[in-house]
Amino acid sequence: MDEPELLIDLLEHIGLLLRTERRRQSATHRLSEVHLAILDYLAHCNRFSNTPLAVSTYLGITKGTISQSIKLLESKGLIKKETDKDDRRVIHLSLTRKGSAITRSRPAANWRKALQRLDNDDLRHATQVLRQLLDQLQKENGYKTFMQCRSCRHLLANEAGAYRCGLTQQPLKPRDLGKICVEHEPGSPGAAESG
Amino acid sequence: MDEPELLIDLLEHIGLLLRTERRRQSATHRLSEVHLAILDYLAHCNRFSNTPLAVSTYLGITKGTISQSIKLLESKGLIKKETDKDDRRVIHLSLTRKGSAITRSRPAANWRKALQRLDNDDLRHATQVLRQLLDQLQKENGYKTFMQCRSCRHLLANEAGAYRCGLTQQPLKPRDLGKICVEHEPGSPGAAESG
DNA sequence: TCTATTAGTTTCGTTTCGATACTATATGAC
DNA sequence: GTCATATAGTATCGAAACGAAACTAATAGA
Structure with missing residues (x-):
């Protein structure tokens, strides 16, 4: 196999x-x-x-x-x-x-306990790979990615460090960046990286 | 998060x-x-x-x-x-x-196409991590792992290279090693590695 | 203004589901 | 052997979840 x-x-x-x-x-x-x-x-x-x-x-x-x-x-x-x-x-x-x-x-x-037993770098890497998989599925199938604003290409930051969504033009608080969004599209142009 | x-x-x-x-x-x-x-x-x-x-x-x-x-x-x-x-x-x-x-x-x-777009080493690594997660979930929750005989601690090989299941004592053909088993338990004692 | 589109609801009939009680076979104690 | 217990699978029944389709209401665009 x-x-x-x-x-x-x-x-x-x-x-x-x-x-x-x-x-x-x-x-x-x-x-x-x-x-x-x-x-x-x-x-x-x-x-x-x-x-x-x-x-x-x-x-x-x-x-x-x-x-x-x-x-x-x-x-x-x-x-x-x-x-x-x-x-x-x-x-x-x-x-x-x-x-x-x-x-x-x-x-x-x-489940939390089981995850704690795993190596942190391994987790991070696996997360990254699954994220890529989701991106590809989005490209192939048009599936919605439903990921965090943090990794969305619509995310914008101004020089003052304030965030907003380029699609809805709505302001985003820092804590909003970790929420999943139906409008999420892969790729993060000028914005923060995950972590 | x-x-x-x-x-x-x-x-x-x-x-x-x-x-x-x-x-x-x-x-x-x-x-x-x-x-x-x-x-x-x-x-x-x-x-x-x-x-x-x-x-x-x-x-x-x-x-x-x-x-x-x-x-x-x-x-x-x-x-x-x-x-x-x-x-x-x-x-x-x-x-x-x-x-x-x-x-x-x-x-x-x-889905196949999406997976092909990903790096092979990344896939292998992610697979390995999820396997470990499943092992841990088994330990924590008693969930059945339902993985391949290949990675099961019950798998035995004799000196002639023939495989059998140590639990059921049934012989296993090479192609059987890639099938998932309800009796699977993590850890491979004297047997073949995945890949 | 008219038409098309979109978000959500309602209705209806089908299917699926879990709970429970059941049968048949196997196991273990004695 | 016999009897109790456990296990694999089936049957039955009522509740619920589901998809499909028709529907309402609001919006967008010509």
Whole structure:
């Protein structure tokens, strides 16, 4: 078996384990695995990416289904909706305190422990390679990369060191750079490097 | 955001893309995503691991559900069942020619292409790191590693260069070493290295 | 103003899923 | 041997998740 296929097998398997782990955790909150996935996503995404459409793109399920899940999560008081001020078709989702509490315990402690056992340089390198893989998949397939603003070609910094998004022209705080964005495109022109 | 969490995000996202890609392909065969996942698994696993229980463990869904899926796949002529000769409770599943034809087109061409664009040493290194991650997850969580016999501590070789599994005492052909096994445990004592 | 597009919702029927109870075989104690 | 227990797999049932398609509402562009 060749190396690329081996890597895909590993990615597939680890992906399944992540789902299994999430399923286990979701049971304790009386949620489905997908619902927990939505909460996790909302905890990581920036303010351009917290819409039902972005969620459905990220998770790969249809917007009709997502709409149902969101209704349920809202009824449980885990997320709240807010209409966009500029485009009144758009809805922004955010975690309530209660929803935020659930995501704070993730990723699971045992996964963190397993990662701590690995060499730091190895982790960094593997992360870098997967990032490249995602870039290539974006080029080949048009998949959205959903990565951090930090590595996005739209990220701009002025001479005062303030950041903004070249696409939306919105200002970005330093902490925004670590959030994932539905508009992310690989390559970082004049901006900060990861790390 | 720290490096480990970043890696988990990437693994999560790539796992989702793999599912999305599989879902797209499954539609063309009028199958569900899970059914295609079962076929893929059967194409990769060895003869100790082609049971309904192993499938359900690998995919993380209950055996009752798997039982139904298997019944459906059998009725479509994609897999066939065979009762184990030594333990008549156990059933072995295998792909029919028709089922095998479906898995042969996977992983998808565009994924292969994306991987080819990456540096070979990088791929090898990343593969190695993910393998270690899986080992650690096994230690921490008891997750099954489901890796190739090649890297299993149960693998034995005699002086004639013939392989066998120290757990089942069954002989293993060279091509068996590249198959994934439900009994896999990390660490390779006296046996061949990967590559 | 008219048309096309986009974000999100609703509805409906299908499929999938987990839980539970079940059968059949195997194992181990005695 | 016999009986209890464990294990592999199946059957059944109700809940839910899902995709498809039709729909509403807001926007964009001609």
